[in-house]
Amino acid sequence: MSHKPHLGKIGEEVTIPSPIGSLDYDSDQILYQMAGGQVLVSNAPESIYDDGARRADGTCITGQINSTLYRDEVEGSFRFWAFHHNKSSQKLKFWIHICNITDHTVSLFKTMDGYGDGSATSAACTATTRFMNAVPERQLLAVIPPRDSFYFAYTGRGIEPLCSVVYVAEFRVVSLLSGEVAKVLVSHVVTRSEVEDPTPYAIAGRIARTNATATTSDDYRGILQHWGRKGEIRITLTEDCPVQCVKLAGIGYAGEQENLLSRWDVLGNPRERGEVRFIIPGKLNKLRQAYWYTEYTIDIHIANNTRQSIVQTLYGSIGVNPGFVHYQLNHGKTQSYHYNLKTAVRISADRDFRLRTMVMPSSWLPLGLFFLTGDGV
Structure with missing residues (x-):
């Protein structure tokens, strides 16, 4: 009798196996377009x-x-x-x-x-x-x-x-x-x-x-300049690669990021509108971009080329800090769940769905979307 993979409950918090590499930011499997005002x-x-x-x-x-x-x-x-x-x-x-x-x-x-x-x-x-x-x-x-x-x-x-x-x-x-x-x-x-x-x-x-x-x-x-991102993620899971991770609200995949612009410096003085950077000479030069409260609407498509019959999507930490995820699936009601330092929450068992999410302020970034087959964890 063949083993049937067990699918945990939606909203269940599970540990993410370590290490999991994320898709490179130049991956052609993820594409965003700016949306909104x-x-x-x-x-x-x-x-x-x-x-x-x-x-x-x-x-x-x-x-x-x-x-x-x-x-x-x-x-x-x-x-x-x-x-x-x-x-x-x-x-x-x-x-x-x-x-x-x-x-x-x-x-x-x-x-x-x-x-x-x-x-x-x-x-x-x-x-x-x-x-x-x-x-x-x-x-x-x-x-x-x-x-x-x-x-x-x-x-x-x-x-x-x-x-x-x-x-x-x-x-x-x-x-x-x-x-x-x-x-x-x-x-x-x-x-x-x-x-x-x-x-x-x-x-x-x-x-x-x-x-x-x-x-x-x-x-x-x-x-x-834009409050939203409309995106598409296409993932193929194989026997050699049964788990994949996509970062959210990080450095950014194609079309995901834009710069924060300010007319004021940190001292409160007016200036020409320009990019915001945190600079420690010789150590750090960090450009501020769009992270919290960007509204993501993402069409997700998962191809399962493994022997497992079940695919699932998790949403949560990439090992930085605990926090909360807030999301809607296929225009449904908002779901909110807590995750810990190295955990994520099961959000879907569908191969094709639409995810709407906003990363709340105080969240450590980036977050991770994990796509896997069977238990996978």
Whole structure:
């Protein structure tokens, strides 16, 4: 009697055999195309402190509260995401301030959003799940005359000390008369909880200095040109190669990556919009690209040229750190699972399926998609 391979339950966490090599980034089995509009990202200063706190190099922190965290121009349909920790001694409000910089009245719509606060992991998981489950529906937020502004505090009355906040949202701005896409200036502002109008801080000539030092990065804020990736992965499993791994949100396969661009340096001074790099002379020159909250929609096709009858797909760690995966299969409901240092989660037993996923902030990257036959682990 032949042995039938056992298929574990969907959502079951399993250990990844080591070592597993991943497909090279120049592999022709993986191909992506950019999709969607711009993204305004606010993740620096990641932790916000009272005046007088010290950075890792001992320098004094000032001016992070009642300040803009990032400001830039966007157009048409765009997304926004922010991830910050309140390391101050007071409750803080986080605002989105939108200024109409055109000569005609514009309409501002919110299409969908996701919000979470609390511990860093809880806030990120909640916001990600809510956003992925949201049904796109345009809600008119404001009609903004030329050179006028609209703002709202997405944290309500504020975030308590030692809590984190994550917010991801999609908006659209169009001309009220023509319906054509319009351009606005968006400021992400943090204030004390008693502040009722963030405008004075949204129009200041400098923005908040981050907590970057000569040897510590804190620079992830800026603009990405596309919020999504449409991809195709074609995998062939053989007796000689029954397991294959594809990295996700790493250096990038063909069409996957783009550079983060910023109009501000880590000191809060304006500059020409350009790429963001973390440089330690003679040691490191790291280019910042698109990682968290990129929306992947991937058509996956697995050819099974082995004697095993079962194929399966796992999603999780490539041995870096524990975390969570959030995904949908074939337009279904969002699933969320935890993985550990060297584990992944079974997500599918199909040979052909569509995967939609977003990597939440605080995740160590890259993640891994593992394709294998039978138990395979």
